[in-house]
Amino acid sequence: MVALLVGLRWRQLGHQLARNPWMIVTLVITGLMALGFLALLAAGLLALRLAAPGSAVTVMVLAGAVIVAGWWVGSLLVSGDDSLAPERFALLPVTAKTLLPGLVVAGTTTIGGIGTALGLLLMLVGWSVNGFAVIAALLTLPLALALCVLGARVISGVLAGWLARRRARDLVMTIGVLLAACSGLIINLVLSALRRVGDIGAVFGGVAEVLAWTPLAAVFGVPAALVEGELGWAGARLLIALATVVALWFAARALLAARLVAPIQSSGGGRVRSGGIVDRMLPANPVGAIGARSLRYFRRDPRQVINIVMMLFLPAILVGVIVMNRVSDDAVGFVSGVVLVPAINALLAGTIVQMSIAYDNDAVALHILSGVRGTADRFGRLLAFGVVAVPLTVVLCIASCVLAGRIDLLPASLGAALGLGAVSAGAGAFAGSFLPGRAPAPEASPFGRGSSGGVQSLIAMAVMSPITLILGAPALGFAIAALSAPALGWVSLACGVVLGAAAVWGGGALGGRILDRRWPEVLAEVSSES
Numbered sequence: 321m322v323a324l325l326v327g328l329r330w331r332q333l334g335h336q337l338a339r340n341p342w343m344i345v346t347l348v349i350t351g352l353m354a355l356g357f358l359a360l361l362a363a364g365l366l367a368l369r370l371a372a373p374g375s376a377v378t379v380m381v382l383a384g385a386v387i388v389a390g391w392w393v394g395s396l397l398v399s400g401d402d403s404l405a406p407e408r409f410a411l412l413p414v415t416a417k418t419l420l421p422g423l424v425v426a427g428t429t430t431i432g433g434i435g436t437a438l439g440l441l442l443m444l445v446g447w448s449v450n451g452f453a454v455i456a457a458l459l460t461l462p463l464a465l466a467l468c469v470l471g472a473r474v475i476s477g478v479l480a481g482w483l484a485r486r487r488a489r490d491l492v493m494t495i496g497v498l499l500a501a502c503s504g505l506i507i508n509l510v511l512s513a514l515r516r517v518g519d520i521g522a523v524f525g526g527v528a529e530v531l532a533w534t535p536l537a538a539v540f541g542v543p544a545a546l547v548e549g550e551l552g553w554a555g556a557r558l559l560i561a562l563a564t565v566v567a568l569w570f571a572a573r574a575l576l577a578a579r580l581v582a583p584i585q586s587s588g589g590g591r592v593r594s595g596g597i598v599d600r601m602l603p604a605n606p607v608g609a610i611g612a613r614s615l616r617y618f619r620r621d622p623r624q625v626i627n628i629v630m631m632l633f634l635p636a637i638l639v640g641v642i643v644m645n646r647v648s649d650d651a652v653g654f655v656s657g658v659v660l661v662p663a664i665n666a667l668l669a670g671t672i673v674q675m676s677i678a679y680d681n682d683a684v685a686l687h688i689l690s691g692v693r694g695t696a697d698r699f700g701r702l703l704a705f706g707v708v709a710v711p712l713t714v715v716l717c718i719a720s721c722v723l724a725g726r727i728d729l730l731p732a733s734l735g736a737a738l739g740l741g742a743v744s745a746g747a748g749a750f751a752g753s754f755l756p757g758r759a760p761a762p763e764a765s766p767f768g769r770g771s772s773g774g775v776q777s778l779i780a781m782a783v784m785s786p787i788t789l790i791l792g793a794p795a796l797g798f799a800i801a802a803l804s805a806p807a808l809g810w811v812s813l814a815c816g817v818v819l820g821a822a823a824v825w826g827g828g829a830l831g832g833r834i835l836d837r838r839w840p841e842v843l844a845e846v847s848s849e850s
Contacts, residue, residue, distance in 0.1 A: 325422030365445040381528040384540030395472035406579035416577035453543035470568035477575030535564035610700025659733040662716040666740035673748030678759035682847035694835025698828040732802035732809030739795030739816025746827030747784040753831035755780040
């Protein structure tokens, strides 16, 4: 059963690679990035081992706890994208007792499992401060890997029923994305707190000592105890680690047995209501119909809800980081340059429009079957995005100028933000017609394969960025100059409106013509399961 399930997972990957060449490119790039990260980890551990061998043990315990916690928490984000989910075996004559070993081993042979195993092997460099610690770390490596996989299975199994509900999945997605987006601010807060601590090493050492007695890091506390020469502590921590793995094993088997006889089915988002007044204000033609449907997606599709939320939070997070780093000595606490922060949303505008077709998945076939022209698709999606993005940008610009105490710079703020955002959206409409990107299928895990658009979105970003910088340069340049001469803000606003409108029209028209020729290819790309 173990060999069968491991082979099944790898055959699935092989079939996906054979059907979609873009996935091969994604896999190669992801592999290179992972190798680069592992190389940096190896270099960091070697430098730590040579420069501060006394701190190596503390770092190893903390790093191990982070790895295990990452697996356990990450299981909530990817549980809905499991190709070997228990429900797939519910009709087969198999039991949880025979199935679980294969699922656990298959879990360790995923990209994440292999990367974790390599990371644990590299941690031997840090444990090399003591020969017995190296041997203990090597012998307990399978135990640590089992702790990661089993813990992830138990947590995702316990919460599977809750995560099967649409609102719960949306909530998990929203919290996960916001925490990831706020990571820079959180790191700044942590660093600021650590600056107020006299002995940082003692704090980390105390935290590591506590974690070494918990199920989260007891397995890493075994070699740590041997470094200190505490054989009794090492034995006690080993018992904690073994007891944790055994308990997780039986818990995972019980949860698997329950799901084999009572499969969990995902539920939808409830009753679909009619459109609101904004939808009815749109023109009664294909452009208006596509715009109205896109507006509903902005309200109901969690992937697109997060995009709009990030347009609100990204400038706020950046302002928070600026404040945390004390960029200004001004009494108000803000510099005049803060009024240009809303322009950062141009980074999101292009990607949101570029991936709009990918979010539709195979439903985009409706456009082909009904004879919708490519220009109607492009302008309809741009219209819906503008209905949401323009008022949001205006509010952000007014708020940033008020916070900076420079309301006279409002034209400059609007010129930079609206100009760059419109140019980026037009570039996204153009690039999305031949590089639609990849998005998780409806009801799949929003953090699963394609959640960031894949390689196509990476290439599209390389196409959109120069267009945005070149066409948006006048609006941004005059906005920067307006920091010294506020009257130039009106020139920035004029440039932003004129060039932005031209970019939106050009991107929609060119993208529409390309779509008219590539509808079948686009449908195949966005609806592919790989």
